[in-house]
Amino acid sequence: xxxxxxxxxxxxxxxxxxxxxxxxxxxxxxxxxxxxxxxxxxxxxxxxxxxxxxxxxxxxxxxxxxxxxxxxxxxxxxxxxxxxxxxxxxxxxxxxxxxxxxxxxxxxxxxxxxxxxxxxxxxxxxxxxxxxxxxxxxxxxxxxxxxxxxxxxxxxxxxxxxxxxxxxxxxxxxxxxxxxxxxx
Numbered sequence: 001x002x003x004x005x006x007x008x009x010x011x012x013x014x015x016x017x018x019x020x021x022x023x024x025x026x027x028x029x030x031x032x033x034x035x036x037x038x039x040x041x042x043x044x045x046x047x048x049x050x051x052x053x054x055x056x057x058x059x060x061x062x063x064x065x066x067x068x069x070x071x072x073x074x075x076x077x078x079x080x081x082x083x084x085x086x087x088x089x090x091x092x093x094x095x096x097x098x099x100x101x102x103x104x105x106x107x108x109x110x111x112x113x114x115x116x117x118x119x120x121x122x123x124x125x126x127x128x129x130x131x132x133x134x135x136x137x138x139x140x141x142x143x144x145x146x147x148x149x150x151x152x153x154x155x156x157x158x159x160x161x162x163x164x165x166x167x168x169x170x171x172x173x174x175x176x177x178x179x180x181x182x183x184x
Contacts, residue, residue, distance in 0.1 A: 005066035009050040009074050012081055017050065019043055024073060028080025031123075031143045035076060038062075041069050079143035086152040087172035090136040091161070097136050099126050106138070110159045110169065124151050137172060 011017055016027040024043060025034045037043060040062050042053040050073060054066040078084075090097060096109040103125045108116040120126060123144055129137040138155070142148040152171070161168035163179045170176060 003067070005052050005054065005063075005070045007070065009070065009077065011045075011048045011050060011077065013048075015077055015081060017045060017077075019045070024076075026073070026076040026080050028077075028143075030080050030083050033076045033080060033144060035069075035072055037069055038065050041065060043073075075145045079145055083141055083143050084145045084148050086140045086148055088138040088140070088152060088155055089170050089172050089174075090138070091170060092159075092167035095136065095167075097128055097130075097138060099128055103127065106155070108155075108158065111167075116158060118155065120151060121147070123147060 014029055018025050019037075022039060023034050023036055025032065040054070044051045044053065052066060052070050052073075054062050090108075090110065092111060094109070095111065098107040099105070100107075104120045104122060106118045106120060106126050108118070110116065124140055124142045124147065127139040127141070129139065140148060140152055140155075142151070156169045156171065159168040161170045161174075161176045163176070164181060166176050166178055
């Protein structure tokens with residue numbers, strides 16, 4: 001069995017978890033999440049603890065799924081409890097960003113001849129930190145960790161950091177190793 005999968009998950013007081021057929025539902029103060037669970041992973045909810053059991057212990061595929069589903073459920077609980085946040089940084093002269101009033105539409109000017117407009121799904125919220133003299137920081141917030149990671153990587157892929165000057169969209173505190181230019 002997976003070492004991570006063997007550990008139980010403690011359910012906080014304000015979180016409600018229940019299982020119907022092959023889905024597990026997690027409700028909290030920030031929202032609701034659901035996840036489909038493989039039929040070879042058995043879930044037991046005893047008092048305020050969740051135990052995951054692997055029905056086929058000797059098969060490598062199910063050993064890895066055992067740990068995966070434990071972490072997915074753990075991330076769901078943390079998501080509905082306090083949520084997840086990712087920060088992206090716009091590095092470059094003339095790079096600008098705007099957010100709509102509802103926080104779901106992001107407009108980017110990142111060195112192309114046109115403006116890029118991104119409509120985000122309703123679960124992801126965007127806020128900007130625009131301090132004069134510093135780079136613009138895009139704050140993304142969501143209760144679903146997987147969805148947040150996908151959205152952040154899609155935005156970053158629009159203008160990856162340049163290996164020579166470092167311009168582009170990067171994660172906050174991401175280290176970019178710059179290459180040397182031509183030596184004359």
